[in-house]
């Protein structure tokens with residue numbers, strides 16, 4: 329049975345909303361009555377076609393693009409209640425000293441600076457809601473690599489570890505404001521991001537997961553639905569594992 333949380337009418341921004349996880353998260357939130365708004369790159373929105381959900385073209389690496397989208401969203405839907413920072417890229421798989429400087433920066437820009445830009449634009453809009461009515465929930469999609477530091481993925485691992493630290497800081501800052509901020513650390517799932525990885529890398533990743541299978545996007549959506557709901561009420565600045573037993577901390 330799928331748990332149904334009552335998110336009726338709650339405006340939910342999902343960055344990277346047309347990707348593998350993003351689609352599942354948006355569908356699950358919509359199923360709980362929320363109003364998802366997909367923030368994604370123009371090329372990804374065009375590829376996704378008509379989804380039946382609201383969307384806005386946003387490049388999370390560009391603070392002015394994010395600010396413009398936030399202002400438009402506020403005018404159209406009012407204050408957002410839920411934010412899922414899910415946009416991400418894995419980038420080139422190389423040893424640390426072989427990563428070109430621009431490539432390292434690009435990966436950090438999307439995975440860490442992107443989430444910062446979005447929080448910077450969206451948190452003030454969440455705070456605009458009367459405190460008594462505020463049910464703010466921010467979920468940052470990090471990665472098992474934030475905890476473990478995957479070989480040949482230093483930029484991605486470092487950016488996701490930074491996102492975990494951002495979650496802890498922001499969680500403390502908003503702890504008395506009716507806005508909970510949490511991170512999830514998924515293991516590998518066969519979405520567009522990972523499906524083209526070399527078979528030997530995928531086999532290596534699978535061998536590290538005690539459940540011996542890849543994560544399903546619906547399992548990400550299930551955890552996020554709870555984190556976005558009133559049922560999640562005393563957790564903030566926390567990191568929730570989704571690694572099939574790989575990380576036991």
Ligand SMILES: NC(=O)c1ccc[n+]([C@@H]2O[C@H](COP(=O)([O-])OP(=O)(O)OC[C@H]3O[C@@H](n4cnc5c(N)ncnc54)[C@H](O)[C@@H]3O)[C@@H](O)[C@H]2O)c1
Nearest residue numbers: 344347348349372387388414415416471514516517519521
């Ligand atoms: N798939 C996995 O194995 C895995 C594991 C752990 C964590 N994650 C994380 O989950 C999140 C979703 O990944 P996914 O597996 O759905 O990958 P995906 O490639 O299917 O989706 C990523 C989405 O992010 C969007 N995006 C990329 N750059 C952007 C930008 N500059 N501005 C706005 N949107 C941008 C893409 O257009 C795409 O829709 C990412 O943050 C990823 O790092 C994925």
